[in-house]
Amino acid sequence: MSIKRIAIAGIIAAALTLTACTGTGNPNPTASPTESPTPTPSATSITGEAPADESEAIDQAEATIELLLDTQTRVTEAGGTDTAAYESVATGNALRTYVADAEGIANGPTLNEDGESIDGRSTVEGSVVFEPETAYGQEFDGIANGLVIVPGCLDGSGRKITTADGKPAMQNPNPRNEVEFHVVYNADTKTWLVDDRISLGTTC
Template structure:
């Protein structure tokens, strides 16, 4: 990954933490987020390397969906125990989720009046995503071991509230992302690796 891409990822990790862009999500090529089924847990399940690009994309979307769902559950529970995320993510994606859980647990929260309110946050609703395109490429000698999912992230139904009940300030609720999911040969499982904002509304 290029230095520029890593820098962008770092900026996005910080931005997501500050704005509490967390919650559940699901790939939905039809654009109708309400019809997305609840995923079956795959955390910690050992699987062989992908046999095809289609298999890799399917596995990547499954773990990405569970990652967003788990982030939402961790935050809804107060953000004090982010350990369930370790079975689903690594790298920048894990850092973003853990930092965001800490933000929910500890605050302060910048609200819509641009006032920092001390104390923990509460969350409501869920972030969702709609897959636009997805493709696989080699990763550490595994064919299609890295899947990039280009998607529209929709946070319009996800809200964060400060300890005084005021709503948190947030960015554009619909924006484009490249999500990166890798196959970890040592752990024999798929892990969400990076969340890269493309800086565009969708």
């Protein structure tokens, strides 16, 4: 593992105050019908002083992306009904995108493998993974390297969705796609937030 990846792993470990869910999001077969839904753990932000240089900004930005995807896993495995955790790790278009994803899991409609539109809560297993290809910083809101652009491959092949009728959801035939994450530093709150996720229209 590179020094950079070790640094990112350290940031993530420091940022998360709760362990990830060990369940799959499926109902517990031994649970009573009146058992309360699993609460969604809260995400913790990547925070700190403004980046000293581009390398530090990139490390913080990549850690923020990983935290966002970890938050997506936990929110959707818990049923997608509680999206508050996203507010500490995302903003702008990215926040809207991930909240909409959770609402789709919670309420549907979702296409099953037969192409039928199914209302109701889906269940989710697995995670979406992002593989950065490069990254570079730009000035943002008066902060040098306060915006970090991170192109890479978003891999959804490990995320499995089951619709409310118990059938697998229709899968994207191309689950690995090139995207570009935009991560910004909020100088007022000293917090890194994913601001956008742009599809580049190509597979990887």
